[in-house]
Amino acid sequence: MTLLAIEQMVAGYGEIDIVTGIDIAVHEKEIVTVAGTNGAGKSTLAKAIMGLVPRCRGVLRFCGEDLLAMRPEDRIKVGVAYVPQVENVFPSLTIVENLQVVVGVQNHAARIAEMLDLFPALAARRRVRAEALSGGERQQLAFARALMTQPKMMLLDEPTAALSPNLVAQVFDTIRKLPAIGVAALVIEQRARQSLEISDRGYVLDSGKAVMSGAARDLLADARMADLYLGGA
Amino acid sequence: MLSYLVAIAIIGGIYSLLTLGLNLHYGFTGLINFGHVGFFALGAYASALLTLAGLPFAAGFAAAMLIAALVALPLGLLAIRLRDDYLAIVTLGFSEIIRIVITSEEWLTGGVQGLPGIPRPFGGLGVGGAEYAYLGLVVALNGLAFLLVHRLAASPFGRLIKAVRDNEVALVSLGKDPVGVKIRVFMIGAGLAGLAGALYAHYITYLSPEQVIPLVTFYVWMAMIIGGTGRNAGVVLGAGILVLILEGSRFVRDLFPGVLDTEMASIRLAIIGLCLVLFVLFRPRGLIGDGVER
Amino acid sequence: MNAALFFNLLLNGVIEGLIIGLAALALNLVFAVARFPNTATGDIMTVGAYAGIAVQGLGISSTVLQMLAAVVVCMALCVVLYRLVFRRLQGRSMLAVLLASIGLAFIIRAAVFLIAGPEQRVFQIPLQRAIDIGGVALQPSMLWLAVTAFGCMAVVFAVLFLTPIGRRMRAVADNRALARTSGIDVDRVMVALWLLTGAVCGVAGMVLGINTVVMPENGWNILLPAFAAAVLGGVGSPVGAIVAGLALGIVQELSTPFVGFTYKIALSFVALIVILAIRPRGLFGAAVKVR
Numbered sequence A: 001m002t003l004l005a006i007e008q009m010v011a012g013y014g015e016i017d018i019v020t021g022i023d024i025a026v027h028e029k030e031i032v033t034v035a036g037t038n039g040a041g042k043s044t045l046a047k048a049i050m051g052l053v054p055r056c057r058g059v060l061r062f063c064g065e066d067l068l069a070m071r072p073e074d075r076i077k078v079g080v081a082y083v084p085q086v087e088n089v090f091p092s093l094t095i096v097e098n099l100q101v102v103v104g105v106q107n108h109a110a111r112i113a114e115m116l117d118l119f120p121a122l123a124a125r126r127r128v129r130a131e132a133l134s135g136g137e138r139q140q141l142a143f144a145r146a147l148m149t150q151p152k153m154m155l156l157d158e159p160t161a162a163l164s165p166n167l168v169a170q171v172f173d174t175i176r177k178l179p180a181i182g183v184a185a186l187v188i189e190q191r192a193r194q195s196l197e198i199s200d201r202g203y204v205l206d207s208g209k210a211v212m213s214g215a216a217r218d219l220l221a222d223a224r225m226a227d228l229y230l231g232g233a
Numbered sequence B: 001m002l003s004y005l006v007a008i009a010i011i012g013g014i015y016s017l018l019t020l021g022l023n024l025h026y027g028f029t030g031l032i033n034f035g036h037v038g039f040f041a042l043g044a045y046a047s048a049l050l051t052l053a054g055l056p057f058a059a060g061f062a063a064a065m066l067i068a069a070l071v072a073l074p075l076g077l078l079a080i081r082l083r084d085d086y087l088a089i090v091t092l093g094f095s096e097i098i099r100i101v102i103t104s105e106e107w108l109t110g111g112v113q114g115l116p117g118i119p120r121p122f123g124g125l126g127v128g129g130a131e132y133a134y135l136g137l138v139v140a141l142n143g144l145a146f147l148l149v150h151r152l153a154a155s156p157f158g159r160l161i162k163a164v165r166d167n168e169v170a171l172v173s174l175g176k177d178p179v180g181v182k183i184r185v186f187m188i189g190a191g192l193a194g195l196a197g198a199l200y201a202h203y204i205t206y207l208s209p210e211q212v213i214p215l216v217t218f219y220v221w222m223a224m225i226i227g228g229t230g231r232n233a234g235v236v237l238g239a240g241i242l243v244l245i246l247e248g249s250r251f252v253r254d255l256f257p258g259v260l261d262t263e264m265a266s267i268r269l270a271i272i273g274l275c276l277v278l279f280v281l282f283r284p285r286g287l288i289g290d291g292v293e294r
Numbered sequence C: 001m002n003a004a005l006f007f008n009l010l011l012n013g014v015i016e017g018l019i020i021g022l023a024a025l026a027l028n029l030v031f032a033v034a035r036f037p038n039t040a041t042g043d044i045m046t047v048g049a050y051a052g053i054a055v056q057g058l059g060i061s062s063t064v065l066q067m068l069a070a071v072v073v074c075m076a077l078c079v080v081l082y083r084l085v086f087r088r089l090q091g092r093s094m095l096a097v098l099l100a101s102i103g104l105a106f107i108i109r110a111a112v113f114l115i116a117g118p119e120q121r122v123f124q125i126p127l128q129r130a131i132d133i134g135g136v137a138l139q140p141s142m143l144w145l146a147v148t149a150f151g152c153m154a155v156v157f158a159v160l161f162l163t164p165i166g167r168r169m170r171a172v173a174d175n176r177a178l179a180r181t182s183g184i185d186v187d188r189v190m191v192a193l194w195l196l197t198g199a200v201c202g203v204a205g206m207v208l209g210i211n212t213v214v215m216p217e218n219g220w221n222i223l224l225p226a227f228a229a230a231v232l233g234g235v236g237s238p239v240g241a242i243v244a245g246l247a248l249g250i251v252q253e254l255s256t257p258f259v260g261f262t263y264k265i266a267l268s269f270v271a272l273i274v275i276l277a278i279r280p281r282g283l284f285g286a287a288v289k290v291r
């Protein structure tokens, strides 16, 4: 079943369009990578999906429901969760509060316990404010916060940026396991090769348009792709 | 009736000078000055006291500008390091301190009793003639001030000002000194307010702390917003409409003779407040702007 | 200065400091969550005091009921201001919101003048004998004012740190966009914020009115010291607001014998300017967060 359906999306700030006509689909329990150079409009695409850009038109549906007609705070209720590229936790709230504050969770206490099981590093520091966490811990908290609502799809904006290499592997490992718990992922990544290796399909963005798309395997094998976006072999 | 129009024009001209100064601050450099009335007060009392001590008017006017500009120097040095909101509060506090000093130092300023008998120029021209001459002076000084600001904007210095507003970082990388530019602009704008204060003092011939309350600052802000920030032509329009509102409330008084003085002041306060809110909500770029914020 | 005078001034300073602290708390709540300095805070307090006076005018002498009326009226006023003006200005520049709040302050003060007149009013507090502690006259009413102020602060902290809506307020203060994508209805949080702010303003206005007299300019006069306290304590920090408010109140009172009554008002401002000259971001840094 198709979860996310984007057709001819145009989005931007002020007078300029940053995303200039994109088609993307994400199916159930699928991992999809969106790659692209700096400033290609990847984060803008993510914000548009979540309703955080001033202008956005085209088709944007999730599980058949029109996201464009919904306020940002209502979009997570249909099953999409978002981990922004930066500032993805509430710094002055403790770890537990970061999880408690999420709206639309059936049994908060039970779900928080599950999350702390899933990310043991957080369990040890549950009363610590998020601003005091390390980069890796913060990223785990951001994942846990997003998973609170038991989403059908996670929208991850460069989850490995600014992390040390061993932490990068850990994050990709977490993403790889998402389909097993029934969660699809739309992963925006500059580390395209690594991301495609755990993905089913991929898209490559350039100047607000998808210039390439296909099965992850094919993209990894594509010579042009390797030249332009994978940074050689 | 004609003499009434002349009086309105003089007051309008004084507000236009004040607005020009504020526009220089905000419209050109983005400095939020909520204490404009402080410079106005300094100029007014300086010129009044000096001429009462027997000095010529020219000396009073010059001192008014100079003192206001000099006080603006340390304030400006502090201001440019502050965030917008702190700056607004600090400048507001500055003008309140000026008012408190004026209220307290009775030996100098007359305190709440006020400072009466401030000399008026052009006494030799008779009552009507003096009014017209004063209007001429106000208009001439406005003209000079506009010319100054216009020349400033067109000069290399003015281009620097605009560059400061648009992109401070790029300017620093070019080795220019945006801080110095901002300070000088702040001082010039304060000097204009000081001059307006002197013109006010010698026209009304009486000063009291009641005349330099923060409300005056926001009269000027309103005039600037009505005219559109950063536009000098808008300054005259804004000051004109402001004076119409302030004076127009007097006609309300004629229509309803039962209204008391204090009530009148409150009605004026409410009108100014309402204008501020409505303009910010619906016409942030002024009366002739297109309603979209810059 | 002898010891008795010193302690009397100190006591007055504490009460005044609590009033400044409450006003600064109201400022900082709005600053932390809605991100602008609300210059109408003082005049909202004034409305609260007059609501109390109005209840007294009905023949109800219970201070508790008067306080309740003040709180309810201020809460309602704050929500109306939010719905009519501040909500429409979301996303606009700080200056735009700042100017709008100044305009609202003027409108409110003018309305108070027109409805209640310029005369001073007083709360008729039943006279109780002052408790004399070694020459220091402690009025029981003062004690009650202090208890009320502390109680109000305790309630604010309880709401902020112990309730779900308080947690949401802190989340919105931290990061509005992230709060929205976490499903938090920002509009509802803002209404709650303005209700809380209104309650603080109501209590602050009553405490101020009972401690001195009720005048239309009361609130505006407390605004500048409150701003000073807010900046000194760290804009957006509720704890800082109260600590700095207390400090300013005490310093102001203790300095009265030396600088006279008029200059004591200027003092908090001079302190503010000196501190900002040394530390442009405030005493405790720029904590634009609810801490």
Ligand SMILES: Nc1ncnc2c1ncn2[C@@H]1O[C@H](COP(=O)(O)OP(=O)(O)OP(=O)(O)O)[C@@H](O)[C@H]1O
Pocket (backbone or CB within 6 Å): A013, A014, A018, A036, A037, A038, A039, A040, A041, A042, A043, A044, A045, A085, A190
């Ligand atoms: N809030 C904004 N207002 C105006 N323009 C913006 C805003 N945010 C981003 N842009 C512009 O949109 C373009 C695309 O930005 P975006 O953040 O979507 O890129 P990106 O692909 O995520 O890049 P990166 O890999 O660096 O994260 C950039 O040119 C940027 O300057």
Ligand SMILES: [Mg+2]
Pocket (backbone or CB within 6 Å): A042, A043, A044, A085, A157, A158
């Ligand atoms: Mg990005």
